[in-house]
Amino acid sequence: MLIDAHAHITHIENGWLDRARASGVKHVILGGTHPEDWIQQIELKKKFGAALHLNFGLHPWWVEKLSDTEIDKALVQLQALLPVAEGLGEIGLDFFTDKRDSTQFPKQEAVFRSQIEIAKVTKKPMVLHVVRAHQKVTQILKESNLTLPFMIHRYSGNVTELKPYLELGAFISFNADFASVHGHEKSKKALRATPQDRLLFETDTGEPADVAPLYVKASELLGISSELLQEKVAENIRKIGYTLSS
Numbered sequence: 001m002l003i004d005a006h007a008h009i010t011h012i013e014n015g016w017l018d019r020a021r022a023s024g025v026k027h028v029i030l031g032g033t034h035p036e037d038w039i040q041q042i043e044l045k046k047k048f049g050a051a052l053h054l055n056f057g058l059h060p061w062w063v064e065k066l067s068d069t070e071i072d073k074a075l076v077q078l079q080a081l082l083p084v085a086e087g088l089g090e091i092g093l094d095f096f097t098d099k100r101d102s103t104q105f106p107k108q109e110a111v112f113r114s115q116i117e118i119a120k121v122t123k124k125p126m127v128l129h130v131v132r133a134h135q136k137v138t139q140i141l142k143e144s145n146l147t148l149p150f151m152i153h154r155y156s157g158n159v160t161e162l163k164p165y166l167e168l169g170a171f172i173s174f175n176a177d178f179a180s181v182h183g184h185e186k187s188k189k190a191l192r193a194t195p196q197d198r199l200l201f202e203t204d205t206g207e208p209a210d211v212a213p214l215y216v217k218a219s220e221l222l223g224i225s226s227e228l229l230q231e232k233v234a235e236n237i238r239k240i241g242y243t244l245s246s
């Protein structure tokens with residue numbers, strides 16, 4: 001059984017699910033970004049059922065875009081809708097200064113902290129989006145005395161930045177970077193340094209079928225069978241708190 005640990009399905013037609021199933025993908029964990037997206041996830045779930053796992057959260061890019069009033073409203077809506085979702089995310093910090101507005105970083109941090117408090121109250125596992133802010137995020141997580149499971153989706157840090165996450169119990173999700181044609185050495189090293197009982201794989205796209213080759217490449221890299229790797233990842237997904245029907 002293959003699982004895509006992080007995807008964004010934005011279309012209601014059957015094509016993506018047929019392609020995913022044909023390549024062995026049974027479960028897709030969605031990443032949530034903003035209120036309209038949460039509502040759309042609920043609609044998708046009505047259509048696609050057990051294959052989809054909902055996550056609602058205010059993504060740092062949206063935190064940057066929305067006004068303070070809109071954010072307050074969104075956080076109220078988030079708490080109201082969360083019982084329907086299995087997890088809270090994606091939330092976190094994106095400090096990639098080439099693309100993000102650094103004057104918004106304090107706002108990102110404040111909204112991230114607010115959403116961690118919501119996770120604690122609702123006891124939902126968290127999906128974290130972290131770019132160029134690994135030290136800050138691990139510091140915030142330590143300060144919040146978190147006991148909830150969480151995953152770092154599309155892990156982009158190095159081996160040194162990985163250690164504090166692992167000490168905090170994080171599950172680490174890798175996208176196609178480690179398997180790219182030119183080989184992404186940093187990602188490969190991070191993948192090898194992640195214990196197999198913390199490993200996840202994701203597309204971060206609308207094509208969960210594309211996760212299949214990642215299991216093949218990773219099993220070669222780790223020297224274990226693809227079947228065993230699939231079992232380990234499924235077990236990890238269950239440990240985070242997602243219900244897998246089969």
Ligand SMILES: [Zn+2]
Pocket residue numbers: 006007008031090204
């Ligand atoms: Zn995402």
